[in-house]
Amino acid sequence: MSKLPTKIFKGFGLPRIRFNVTTESVAENAVKAMNLKDDVTVIEAHTGFGVLSQALLKNSKVKKVLAFEFEKKLHPRMQALAANSQGRLEFFPYSLTRYVSHDKLAQPLAHISKHQWIEPHPSLVFIGQVPMSIKENLLNTLMNLLATKSSFFVYGRVEMYLLCPEALAKRILPNPTDEAKSTTNVIIHALTTSSLLMKIPKENVQPEETGEVSLLRITPLLEAKLDESNWETYRYVTRLMYSVPKKPLSKVIRSLAAGAEELLPKLSFDPDIPTGLMSLEQMCELTTVFDKWHLRPIHLDEKMNDHSRRL
Numbered sequence: 001m002s003k004l005p006t007k008i009f010k011g012f013g014l015p016r017i018r019f020n021v022t023t024e025s026v027a028e029n030a031v032k033a034m035n036l037k038d039d040v041t042v043i044e045a046h047t048g049f050g051v052l053s054q055a056l057l058k059n060s061k062v063k064k065v066l067a068f069e070f071e072k073k074l075h076p077r078m079q080a081l082a083a084n085s086q087g088r089l090e091f092f093p094y095s096l097t098r099y100v101s102h103d104k105l106a107q108p109l110a111h112i113s114k115h116q117w118i119e120p121h122p123s124l125v126f127i128g129q130v131p132m133s134i135k136e137n138l139l140n141t142l143m144n145l146l147a148t149k150s151s152f153f154v155y156g157r158v159e160m161y162l163l164c165p166e167a168l169a170k171r172i173l174p175n176p177t178d179e180a181k182s183t184t185n186v187i188i189h190a191l192t193t194s195s196l197l198m199k200i201p202k203e204n205v206q207p208e209e210t211g212e213v214s215l216l217r218i219t220p221l222l223e224a225k226l227d228e229s230n231w232e233t234y235r236y237v238t239r240l241m242y243s244v245p246k247k248p249l250s251k252v253i254r255s256l257a258a259g260a261e262e263l264l265p266k267l268s269f270d271p272d273i274p275t276g277l278m279s280l281e282q283m284c285e286l287t288t289v290f291d292k293w294h295l296r297p298i299h300l301d302e303k304m305n306d307h308s309r310r311l
Contacts, residue, residue: 018046018048018071018131019048019129019131019165019205019206019207019210019213020048020049020051020129020205020206021048021051021052021129021163021200021204021205021213022049022051022204022205022206023051023204024051024054024055026200026204027051027052027054027055028055028058028059029198030052030055030163030197030198030200030215031052031055031056031058031059031062032059033197033198033215034125034127034161034197034215034217036059036061036062036125037061037122037123038061039061039063039123040061040062040063040122040123040124040125041063041064041065041066041109041111041112041123041124041125042056042062042064042065042066042125042126042127043066043068043096043105043124043125043126043127043152044056044065044066044067044068044126044127044128045068045095045096045126045127045128045129045138046068046069046095046096046128046129046130046131046138047067047068047069047074047078047129048069048074048129049074049077050067050074050077050078050081052127052129052163053065053067053078053081053089054081056127057081057085057088057089062088063088063123064088064089064090064108065085065088065089065090066090066092066105066108066109067081067082067089067090067091067092068092068094068095068096068101068104069091069092069093070093070094070095072093075091075093078091078093079091090108092104096128096138096141097137097138097141098141099141099144099145099151102145102150102151102152105151105152109124109152109155112124112155113155114154114155114156115155115156115157116156117156117157117222118222119157120156120157120158120159120219120220121155121156121157121158121159124152124155124156124158125158125159125160125161126142126152126158126159126160126161127160127161127162127163128160128161128162128163129162129163129164130162130163130164130168131165139162139168139172139184139188140184140187142160143184143187143188143191144231144235146191146192146220147191147224147228147231148228148231153220157219157220157222158220159217159218159219159220160192160217160218160219161197161215161216161217161218162215162216162218163200163213163214163215163216164213164214164216165210165211165212165213165214166211166212166213166214169196169214169216171184171185171188172184172185172188172194172216172218173194173195173196173216174189174193174194183235183238183239183242186238186242186280186283187234187235187238188218189225189280190224190225190226190234190280190284191220191221191224191225191226192218192219192220192221193218193219193221194216194217194218194219195216195217196214196215196216197215197216197217198214198215199212199213199214199215200212200213200214200215225280225281225284226284226287227284227288230287230288230291232300233287233290233291233296233300234283234284234287236256236300237256237283237286237287237290238283238287240252240255240256241275241278241283241286242275242276244275245274245275245276245277246274246276247274247275248271248272248273248274248275249264249271249272249273249274249275249278249286250264250271250272252275253271256290257290257293257295257296257297258295259295260290260293260295263286263289263290263293266289267282267285267286267289268285269282269285
């Protein structure tokens with residue numbers, strides 16, 4: 001069982017939220033667990049040291065890997081891997097958390113056919129090692145792209161495979177505990193369905209304090225549980241409501257906009273429910289009522305920044 005020495009990882013001084021699968025056979029098993037279709041093109045984000053990238057190249061079903069890694073210290077490793085891949089791996093020194101980086105995908109994906117939304121795309125998938133961070137930037141980016149059907153989602157229902165720490169996996173998987181609920185969690189459940197494929201023991205991950213890592217399959221829903229035309233409003237409402245999860249909706253609805261209390265009688269559920277306990281359906285209902293309100297602010301991003309400073 002080939003495993004990269006711990007000293008290799010310690011010598012790079014990467015941010016502690018970043019993690020890497022270190023054991024080649026474990027990475028290969030992870031790729032097998034994905035059960036990829038033949039001739040698939042893989043968009044890989046946060047490649048790290050490329051152990052998972054190597055496993056993808058060893059899999060005969062993988063036609064092409066489009067690998068993205070923004071840490072400059074790791075670029076030589078990924079460039080060498082690309083040089084020895086016989087054209088099967090193309091490396092991009094960018095972060096896919098940044099929307100501008102998605103422009104780099106246009107030419108490499110030119111050979112991909114658009115597929116009907118009725119079933120997952122048969123020849124295009126997204127794979128990423130998602131670090132545990134406060135803002136969960138990559139997840140937020142992916143959900144924004146999915147809701148707006150942009151970037152690689154213009155080709156169809158692209159399935160996503162994420163390697164992430166256990167704490168983040170609990171937020172993504174169905175039926176989270178109250179402690180694991182978050183804006184990201186509710187948004188993910190409104191747009192996708194997810195399942196656990198395997199767990200990777202902490203001894204096969206660096207840094208060791210990352211703990212156990214979960215491999216998740218996240219599939220876009222055939223029909224989203226929210227009106228995607230209200231996407232910006234939904235993000236605005238959920239972020240503000242989950243910023244004060246223990247307070248009742250009736251007390252904090254005014255954070256949406258001045259006078260928003262007049263919306264409470266229009267809701268079909270108890271407005272005294274703590275916002276952290278609101279269900280997906282209740283959050284969608286609140287979003288719809290707020291979006292149709294004649295006093296709804298026009299520039300929601302500006303209002304969100306203003307309210308965030310006051311809450």
